[in-house]
Amino acid sequence: MTDRAGAADKAFDVLEALVEHDRLADIAQVTGLPKATVHRILRVMVDRGLAQPTGDGGYRCGPRMVALAGRVMRSVDLADRVAPSLAALRDRTGHTVHLALKAGDEAVYVAKLDAGKPYQLASRVGMSLHLHSTSIGKAILATLTDAEVGELAGRTGLPARTPHTITALPDLLAEIARTRRRGWAEDHEENEPGVGACGAAVRDHTGAAIGGISAVALTHDLDGGYADLGHAVIAAAHQVSRALGAQL
Secondary structure, eight states: OOHHHHHHHHHHHHHHHHTTOOBHHHHHHHHTOOHHHHHHHHHHHHHTTSEEEOSSSBEEEOHHHHHHHHHHHHHSHHHHHHHHHHHHHHHHHOSEEEEEEEETTEEEEEEEEOOOOSSOOSOOTTOEEOSSSSHHHHHHHTTSOHHHHHHHHHHHOOOOSSTTOOOSHHHHHHHHHHHHHHSSEEEESSSSTTEEEEEEEEEOTTSOEEEEEEEEEEGGGOTTOSHHHHHHHHHHHHHHHHHTTOOO
């Protein structure tokens, strides 16, 4: 093995471990590499946008990795497998539909189906989104325990995206409780002014929540309220989950 090939193997091992582990010591343990080597590789990854310091000595996937993941997911058969369910939701509701996958403490859009409205939403494939301020994000949070939601909020903060964003943990936990009872999450202009949405979690073959789908529109297009839209999104999320092998 050449030195270059050996270095590439080490970098790939660290990259793969970073998806599941955020502490340098843990990454060193699972890769079998010295901490100094892992630290050096992580610093290069930070410079390239593939990793991001968490501020407490840890690391998480960086924005470039999230964007690359979005572009890769666009080209694999996932989109083909779930496209009929997403299209059916768009046609049933008349709203723009998203599929996003969880990536560390965020999620990333991997599919977007426009509804042919005279306006365009700011979202795009490859864009990362906060979990606390979006319907998909809150649907994902609702699959976690309150303690896990609190830990995530401690890492990321709850930054205000709009004047309507929930920025206090007790308020977020109360909204997550409502989401669990309803089965779908709601976004009332919390991520983008004038935009509302309903979202539901998507699960894989292990039953783990790996992301979510949403139906999104300008609030004046949501005159019918959120309940009918929420039920439609849940039904579509179940279809997508089954397409990914979930037993529902």
